[in-house]
Amino acid sequence: MRIGVVTFPGSLDDGDAARAVRLAGADAVRLWHGDPDLHNVDAVVLPGGFSYGDALRCGAIARFAPVMESLIDAARGGLPVLGICNGFQILCEAHLLPGALTRNQHLHFRNRDQWLRVEATNTAWTNTFQPEQEILIPVKNGEGCYVADQRTLDALEAEGRVVARYVRGNPNGSQRDIAAVTNEAGNVVGIMPHPEHAVETLTGPSLDGLGFFTSVLRALAGASAGAQHAGGHQ
Amino acid sequence: MARVVVDVMLKPEILDPQGQAVANALPRLGVTDVSSVRIGRRIEIEFAGEPDLDRAREIADKLLANPVIEDFSIKVEDDAKAEVA
Numbered sequence: 001m002r003i004g005v006v007t008f009p010g011s012l013d014d015g016d017a018a019r020a021v022r023l024a025g026a027d028a029v030r031l032w033h034g035d036p037d038l039h040n041v042d043a044v045v046l047p048g049g050f051s052y053g054d055a056l057r058c059g060a061i062a063r064f065a066p067v068m069e070s071l072i073d074a075a076r077g078g079l080p081v082l083g084i085c086n087g088f089q090i091l092c093e094a095h096l097l098p099g100a101l102t103r104n105q106h107l108h109f110r111n112r113d114q115w116l117r118v119e120a121t122n123t124a125w126t127n128t129f130q131p132e133q134e135i136l137i138p139v140k141n142g143e144g145c146y147v148a149d150q151r152t153l154d155a156l157e158a159e160g161r162v163v164a165r166y167v168r169g170n171p172n173g174s175q176r177d178i179a180a181v182t183n184e185a186g187n188v189v190g191i192m193p194h195p196e197h198a199v200e201t202l203t204g205p206s207l208d209g210l211g212f213f214t215s216v217l218r219a220l221a222g223a224s225a226g227a228q229h230a231g232g233h234q
Numbered sequence: 235m236a237r238v239v240v241d242v243m244l245k246p247e248i249l250d251p252q253g254q255a256v257a258n259a260l261p262r263l264g265v266t267d268v269s270s271v272r273i274g275r276r277i278e279i280e281f282a283g284e285p286d287l288d289r290a291r292e293i294a295d296k297l298l299a300n301p302v303i304e305d306f307s308i309k310v311e312d313d314a315k316a317e318v319a
Contacts, residue, residue, distance in 0.1 A: 057300055064297070093300065100302040105251050147248060147303060173249075 001026040001220050003213070004041035006071075006087075008033040008062050012049035013084065013196060020196040021045065024213035033065040043080035043124070043216045044071060046087025048140075048194060058101060058143050059089035068094060080124035080216050081188045085141055088180075088190030097181055097190045098156065099148030104141065105173025113205040114139040114171055114193050116164040116179050123186040124219040126163055128211045135164075135208035139171050139179075139193040146174035146181075146192070156181055163189055236285035237311045242299045243274035278311070285310045 003021040005028055007014045018028035029041050033051075038044070052061035062068065068090070075081045075096050083091040091097045104110060115136055118129040129135070148156070153176055156162050163180035170177050172192070180191035195209030244250050250272045257271040277298055279290055290308050299306040 056298070060297060060300070092302070098302075100300055102248065102303060103251050105249065107251050107255055149247070173251075 001043070001217055002029050002039075002041045003027070003216065004029045004031040004038060004044040006031045006033060006044060006046050006067055008049070008051035008065060010050040010053055011047050011086070013047040013194065014049070016194075017045045017047040017084065017196045020199045020209065020213050023199050024210055024217060026213070026217055031067055033062065033067050036066040036070045038067070038070050038074060038079075042220050043082070044074075045196075046081065046083040046090050047196070048085030048087060051086055051090065054143075057089075057093070058086060059091075059093040062086075062090045063093040072096060075183075075188050078185060078187050080219060082125050082212060082216070083188075083190040084194055084196060085144070085192055088192055089143070091188060091190045096188050097183055098152050099146055099178075099181065101141075101143050101192065102145045102147050103143050104145050104171075109140070109142040110144070110171040111140040112138070112171065114166060114179075115168045116193060117167045118164050120160050120163045120182060120186075122160070123163060123182045123189050123215075125182075125189040125212045125215050127218055128215045134167060135198075135211070136206045137193045137195050137198040137209045138205065141172060141192055144172040144174065144192040146172075146178045148175065153178075159184070164191060236281045236283065238279045238281065238285045238287065238290040238308060239311050240277040240279065240290060240294045240298050240306055240308050241274060242277065242294070242304050242306045244272065245303055245305055248303050 003026045005014050005018045021028040055061055072094055089101045092100050113136055118133045121129050121131050161182050162178055163182050165177040166179050182189045195212040198204035198206050198209030253272040260268050294306045
């Protein structure tokens with residue numbers, strides 16, 4: 001499996017994301033913001049950082065990068081996409097996910113290990129977790145406060161699209177403690193904390209982050225087995 | 235010079251922690267009669283020719299403002315004619 005990791009000017013966590021992909025057992029394919037070619041990847045990670053220096057709003061400029069034109073089409077067609085931190089902001093700016101990420105309510109940059117409760121385990125990126133499983137991964141953001149109008153929040157909850165919530169403390173004031181959401185199809189997930197920083201005992205607080213990357217491999221293996229099965233009738 | 239000014243503000247229902255921080259600092263200046271401060275962004279767009287309000291609105295809607303959390307208004311700076319998006 002080939003998992004693409006996009007580098008924008010100002011991306012910080014693209015190296016760690018690629019490493020997490022490799023530790024999960026896939027090939028990490030580096031994608032460049034200025035290149036619209038997705039190089040036949042099976043899924044894409046938009047990593048954390050400060051793309052384009054967070055000019056205007058976080059993710060607002062990156063959303064118009066050449067790679068994003070292809071990625072937006074591919075995501076609407078079902079390509080699994082995980083946006084982490086700045087990647088989540090980019091997915092919201094691209095309208096692939098609802099809502100927006102705004103300044104932390106307390107105005108402080110928050111950097112700590114954070115407990116989350118995984119609530120949706122039917123997405124391409126969370127299918128190896130148990131429902132209600134609590135995981136510990138780092139959070140580090142200044143603009144991670146998730147906001148949306150009440151109707152959107154109600155719909156996300158009713159449709160089971162709140163992927164993870166902050167537990168044991170909300171680090172940024174996100175509405176309804178939302179840490180991660182998905183689109184209707186479940187192939188696009190945005191998460192504010194950093195699963196790619198929790199994949200090795202040497203550097204992470206747990207190995208819980210690895211589950212996001214093994215999940216997409218499982219989803220892709222399932223999709224590919226289904227395709228082969230369908231192909232068998234021809 | 236044809237200049238179009240776009241003002242971007244957080245929607246009223248969106249909390250503005252920066253504005254609150256400023257409001258909370260005002261008593262230190264001896265100002266005690268301010269009940270609310272909200273912070274927005276002013277963007278000046280200069281067209282090569284005539285100011286194009288439709289084009290400015292498109293720029294504001296697609297890039298300058300995030301309609302999920304922000305409203306914007308547009309005006310040509312020379313005359314006071316303003317229109318709200």
